[in-house]
Amino acid sequence: MKRQIITFATLIAVVMGVGFSGCTKLTDFEDTNVNPYASTIPVTQNLLTGALRWLPATVNSDVGAIYAQHIGEVQYTDASRFLGINFAYDDFYRGPLLNLQKIIDFNSNPETAPTVVGGGSNANQLAVARILKAYFFFHITNRWGDVPYSEALQQSDNLTPKFDRQQDIYTDLFKELKEAVDQFDSGAPVEGDIFLNGNPDRWKKFANSLRLIMALRLSKADPATGKVEFMDAKSDGVIMTDAESFRYQHLAETANQNAWYARYLTRFDFAISEPFLDYLKSVNDPRIPALADKPTDGNANYVGMKFGLANTTGIGNNSISYIGSGLREQDSPELIISAAHVLFTLAEGEARGWNAAGTPDQVAAAQYYVEGIRESMKQFGTYDATSFAAYIAQPEVAYTPADAIRKISYQRWIALYLNGYEAWMEWRRTGFPILDPGPSPLSIDGEIPRRQAYTTLERDLNLGNYNAVLQSQGPDEVNTRIWIDKP
Template sequence: MKKYIIPLILILTACGDFGNTNVDPNNPTSVPVSGFLTNAIHFMPAYESGVTGLYYSQYWSATRYTEDSRYSTTQFDFTAIYSGPLNDLQKVIDMNSDPETMEMASESGSNANQIAVARILKAYFFLHATDRWGDIPYTEALMALENLTPSYDKQSAIYAALFDELDNAVEEFDAGAAPKGDILYNGDLDMWKKFANSLRLKMALRISDVDPAAAKAEFESAVADGVLATNDDNAIYHYLGNGVFDNPRYNDFLTRTDNAVSKTIVDKLLALGDPRVTAYADPIAASAGDVYAGMPYGLGNAEAGGYGFDEVSLPHSVYVKAKDSSVPLLTYAQVLFGLAEGASYGWNAGGTAESFYNAAIKASMEQWNVFDQDEYDSYIQQAEVDFDEAKAIQLIGEQKWLALYMQGYEGWAEWRRLGYPELLPAPAAANNSGQIPKRQAYPASESQNNQANYEAAVARQGADNLDTRVWWDVE
């Protein structure tokens, strides 16, 4: 498996010293380190809101070519994560650590601060990957030509390593210059610390069923160190909408209408009178007023073809699929729901489960610009929303799912962990079990190019299919 892309010409020309004979002054060979950081951040929304995750969590439904929404694809390629953002971040770390390049790298910010941000982002991408595939290459990954067949680490070991990585990265920040190329937090180091601690909080909850002692300790440590505290702290990827850096959804929907908002979430929002429906979806084109109708989920191609595009709600024209529509990556609402869950377990969250739960709903509505105090007060008093300690996890799971719209893979992960809401599989499911996937299978290239390590991982983890549960997903 290739983790670095190294042009062959670089290997060949490195064998001799030809002075300046072949140096093109118009194409400098030293690349600003800030460019690697920017490029890695640019990958984040594509993974956070990937369309497969939006299908699995039933935020979107396919209107045509419905195979992927029916789980027909088993194998998913993780090599792009390694050769893309993880490779870029490793370059940031290497160039800021190597005595021969540290001075040049410091032009993009202090060495320590660049390394710290890169380590936090590496943890983010590794977490995304392990939650999709389970056991993956970690310890021996990103070693370039030194190791093209890395072994797979257990997911439990990866989680333990990522907790340490995030904790140590926060400690590495110094008083030097902030990293350049930071298009997420614009060099605000305090925000990066909150982001790292919020990732730790999310991870702690992820393992609460399989290692409750470690989960409690990591949760309480993250809270004490400081997590996202307002919507102003949200990690949001802002597309410029300038014709170059446009939200890909804009082009997707410009000439095609392959997806609509799922009936699953639209019906839930409408049943609750939830104002977020007006930010998540457009009214159906066939209506004269504000009428919303979701696309039935997981239909076969023939059945889906019976629905006209003007009969179902498409993703919102401003908040979701405009040129400059932003993508949420990690939000205050997520953190508040996490605090509510931790408090429901008796962990030290700094407040009550009910107060955090209600605040999370409010934060989500504010995030999507639909908050009205009177409507909110009525909303949280409904029987299906009003907090009840006896069914705390159900309520948190259902409301967190609603708040995670457009964070498809995160919504899927939380559904697998909490079991709420009670999603039904695609009626025309194309996979063998007919059930919603529990993980994604490894790319075919691994069984061919890294066979021994691939087979060891499968023997340890379970069948390489969509039904094998990852380590933290217990029944």
Template sequence: MKLVKYILGLAGAAVIFSSCTKQLEDINKNPNESESVQPDYLLTNGIKANVDTYWGTDASMETSLLYVQYWAKIQYTDPDRYVPAATSIQAVWNNFYAQGVSDFTKLIQLGDTLHNPNYKAVGIIMRSWIFQVLTDLYGDVPYKQTSQIEQYLTPEYDAQRDVYLGLLAELKTAVGLISTSDNPIAGDILYNGKMQRWKKFANSLRLRIALRISDKEFAAAKAVFDEIGADDNNLIIDNLDNAQLIYQASPNQNPVAKNRENRNDYRISKSVVDKLNALNDPRLTIYCALPRDTNKIIGVTNGLRTDSAGRLGLYKTSDVGAVFTATQAPAVLFNAAELWFIRAEAAQVGLLSGDAATLYTKAVTASLKQYNVSDLNVAAYLAQPSVIYNPANYKQSIGDQKWLALFGDGLEGFAEWRRLDYPKLTPAYTGALGAGKMPLRLTYPSSEQALNGVNYKKAVANQGADQLTTRLWFDKE
């Protein structure tokens, strides 16, 4: 009898506890908060948050824009001397994984749940773009296991080769899911629900990745170019189809504009000014602003010490042009010029049929027209011997011009400079990496060593020392 009473007592207590728990859950419900994730809200937030990271302080202004010498610093110059803040490296990793991979993985799942393959396709495309950025920056990164984070709290790192090949497959799947006639989506602040443009973005990303791996995996790259390399209808060949987020008024302003509201420590790099001047380039007055106290565009040498940079004067050196610093300036993820440069190089190396010089001319033209340069000035620019395509040194022709066409897009500019080795940049004046050395990647954040140490050590053993100067797999010497 005592045992029966004990069991009945436990059962009663369980009922009471369950009832109390249910009451607490009911009491703590927020009547103003949705209990299920809405795909349109998730898509809007996912695009905005991750483009902010891509175009923002940590991934661009304090790292890649300086490394590829688009910008320089005139105050607080350590990052320009290759001494990045640990917080910047951590923020890029955290934001892309927590806000990017996580959000778009959820959107992919919602696409299945809601039987809307277009949401799934957009989720795959955006997540693939984020993974491409991550592996470009760090090298080997957690990839396959990150979509099942509940199961893999400490995900394994995948080799960079495997990440790129996986992304090519995922993007092809996304293109196959897209329907332009039904299953509309909402919350799309990149392309306003125009699924044909999403298809162009996905295919253009496939060509970007294929070219990036072509030095190491030529056959795999050629298979992609054979399939879609000449498909004008499904690639970004016109600036009207550029993948770009056009910002709005505060608090949704461009991150560069937001930065300028309370800081004044960035300037145009002397490397850019010198190149634009040498080429009589009409983009000089577009990319560079006139200083307040002078009537001449003056760039700043990368890697000056803070005292030396400060003596140049805040108002005697050039900031970046207004087309990049305006509140509503677009953040560009992929432009038409890049696509034409991809085709030009592909034709040159045998990945694609066509005349490399003609495709190169279209690439330079697309870049100039992106900034509304007149037809007359475009023709005059292209006629210069210093601009005419040189097949004997195609990497210099394409590398120099692609570097200029990607100006402002620090992450993609940094990746392509490493791959092509042009333009020939002089390391930071007082760089902290040693004579003649420049960054070739970001180091892993310290949190990975502390929280995912076993897999971190495997990645370092596979890839090489966790240093800024370690060359990544795609970056052939």
């Protein structure tokens, strides 16, 4: 993270500073080794592009998809048995978050603000950077819990940041998203936006949709606050159709290709998991052909990978169903926030009574639920009116108030296929779908992890604050429940 971010230029300055100490005036060297052809004006559009290229990393993790049991490992099953404990978040801090903080700093400083308007109006750059920064911190805190936030990204000004409470992080993220939406002006749109092409209306809906999902995330920890934020985000406007879904478009080139494509280039380590596929089969789900490929051994049936096996000897690579090939082309897009996810969020909110009346509106919940299924089928390219009508008429699928949260959760699990960390977070919050850790888990308590442990660099380089967070949040173990996951 930022305490590890020492740029090459900073290192040179530190080393050369020793030599400079004997000089009478440092300014004697002010023109030495200066490239007369290099621009001194920050290029914020490049910083934005660099940050945006990190968006897929929040949704395409194989570990996240394993935790959610969307997929299972075919050969080396350590991750499926939850062997991994410590996961690093350093790259998020020194990559996209630092880029976004620089955009914020350049556009906020009266001295530099006029020099960076080539990247769009100052207000629009600030709004986009704040929304993206909130999105990345939302992802980080959902995985680790309490993390450096208020003192993060200060680089050499603070090498040992404190860990902020997740509750405080959520509070500030809500504020940041609301203020950012209001910050857009009629000036020049942002440049370097490879995600939403600088469209302020799209960015506003992205922020509101994110805030809606964040609000429901408080259903256990702080439902009163969650309800207020939920209703506010909904009234401000969220996405409702798959055409509005927020997709990151990959390119048919190595530098910008889909991560699943890269994983399958030389190895076939991941297949659709048996628990996930079994549920899809149980409801005759028409999305199966998009989510999985049939085995190549001639079997006419889809076959899921048994989850969490200690030994996969005897399971032929050609005898199981791999991730649907349409989802892992080199230029296949990846969903960052889908309309289906938003619609299932709206459905659950109405089922919980998160509305002006303060009582469950089962009619509205059912409508959002059905539309969520429809838009999910559209997102996977499998929608057909006839098969859709038959699907939602099945007893296991048809909306019923008494079983609303479970049914919504299972459909959300399907819609979030391969967006494993979000599906895992929803499982932690709701308890659905019902997942089994498998026959031979290696986690500390034999259960599916509830969080990820901090990078070991925190213990090595930030020990005082690391010890403090253990006192406030609990042991740095995968079975420690973070604030939004408290029972």
